[in-house]
Amino acid sequence: MRYVGRRLVIYAVTLWAAISLNFLLPRMLPGDPASIMIAKMSRNGDVTEAQLESIRRLFGNPDTSLWDQYLQYWQQLFKGDLGVSVSFYPTPVVELIGSALPWSIGLVGMATIISFTVGVGAGMFAGWKRGTWVDHIVPSTTLLQSLPYFWVAMVLIYFFAVQNQWFPIIGGYNVFMFGGPEWSWAFVGSVLYHAILPATTIVISSVGGWLLGMRNMMVSTMGEDYVTTAEAKGLKKRRIMTTYAARNAVLPSVAGFGVALGFVVGGFVVMETVFSYPGIGKLMITAVRGNDYALMQGVFLVITLTVLVAMFITDMIYGLIDPRARQNV
């Protein structure tokens, strides 16, 4: 119980720090960013009252003190009010985020699960077969990891959507057939069809990490005495591999998986931009390009919160599955 309490305090402080950082960041910048921003925007046309309001909200109204602004910021946050988007005026930021979230979670979440399963499975095999030809293949997975994932997306688009028109170039569903998201098999089919290339991108660029981590843990675990004992007892090879070695070796990967799930929302911002996928990442870039600071702050907050929650849950579950973690807090 002490373990849980301690972790809770750490996460509460982290949450406070993250939210405060979100508040402070625009205000800490040197010079007078608000007037620079207004000047920049008025060059591109008239500045609307909504935009002025959004800027004031972001950089702070010069008439009130920083502390008052901070209190007001928290008040609005508790009411679930993240302000109004400028680029999609007058849609509230919360609504925009709400409609983008399922896309990111669905696509990146599924791809992460696939990548984890494949990577850990292959890593288990590679660790088991240590000292054979498999060892020479393992380093090549780093090449996969070093590929910039948005570039992988571009290459996939070039080969499978432009050269061979097997898959759509952009989008989350066929916008010509459907006016918007709806519940029908045709729509689900369209979504899945559009998700293949983005999901492949994610799997290609993340599977190497899972494989390598699992393989290295597996190699270490195979040297443990209890594995030797199991071998001496004459247990079946398969049983030693799965229940003795892999079960213990997979612990760090499970922790990594929990954290990776936290990055589902904000981890593939650039990839979503390449595919114009209607998720959180694209929303963030839209906000950045449109100087839509309320939206940007809101998206950033949601991304941070997801990571925080995922890490917390992982921490708790990890304490359950690995008792050693509870002891050295």
Add this chain to the structure above:
Amino acid sequence: MSNPATEAPVEDAAPVQTHKVFKHKRHVNGKFVIGATMLSLIILFAIFGPMIAEFEPRDSDNPVLIPPDSTYWLGTTSLGYDMFSQLATGARTSLMVGAVAGLIAVVLSIMFGVVAGYVGGVTDELLTLAIGVMLVIPGLPLTIVISSLVPGRSGLLVAVILGITGWAGSAVVLRAQAQSLRNRDYVSASRIAGENPFRVIGVEILPNLLPLLTGQFLFGVILAILGEAGLSYLGLGPTGSISWGTILNEAQAGGALTRGAWWWFVPPGLMVALVGCSLALINFAVDEIINPKLRSAPLEARRLRKAKKAAKAEKKAAKAHKKTEVNA
């Protein structure tokens, strides 16, 4: 290189020995050699590439969208820029940003991680909290937010931003290691001898963390180069300069994908991947130095398998021998 003094007797003893004597060879790590060679070539390309390029990177007098040929070694872009020149100039920016950001990240992770692990107590609690906060706040989105708020960005500023947002992971690793080193006898000894904490950290702890620090630095550089490429692709990288990321950005905007101009977008991504791969290979070698199990376990398994095979062959030979004897 093998030493002839040890080699000769081994050969002599070979026919009678039952236990194989292993030659003392200085172990040259193949991964390290490949990685270091690749990296040196890329650095040489960054240094000399722009000098040998025949065209200026922003010279738009050239014909548009030409595939690679003898004049334009890597083709041209839709604005007539020579790709070879762009790629070489971009290499300088990308490598510079990566190295500077990696350095900043390592220094910060030492400041937080090593100090937290060594000092302990309340300092540890506070620093660990700071590390925890930075760990949770996602790096790339934070970098995007900061970059979008700063209007004019130099390459150095982008490197600083990437460095400041990318140190938390290594700090965690370093803290754990520093904690375990803290209680070693030689560290306690120098503490009791009255050395000041800075000296203990600098002279006793850091040298022992060197392999780990190298690994973390290389990792930081990879992360920063990938980060810079991503930022520049989004148009949030260094303003006005050419990097591998900005080439990708222009390629996407210029319709390289739909116009089939593969020579425009393939090379920059490949260069990033090659840098990442070379650093990762060096990192692999460093990993094997830190964690001998990674090196010895596969070797042992290989040895065991060889021995088994040899035993089997021997048995077979013996059987065959018997058979011939019986037949005779």
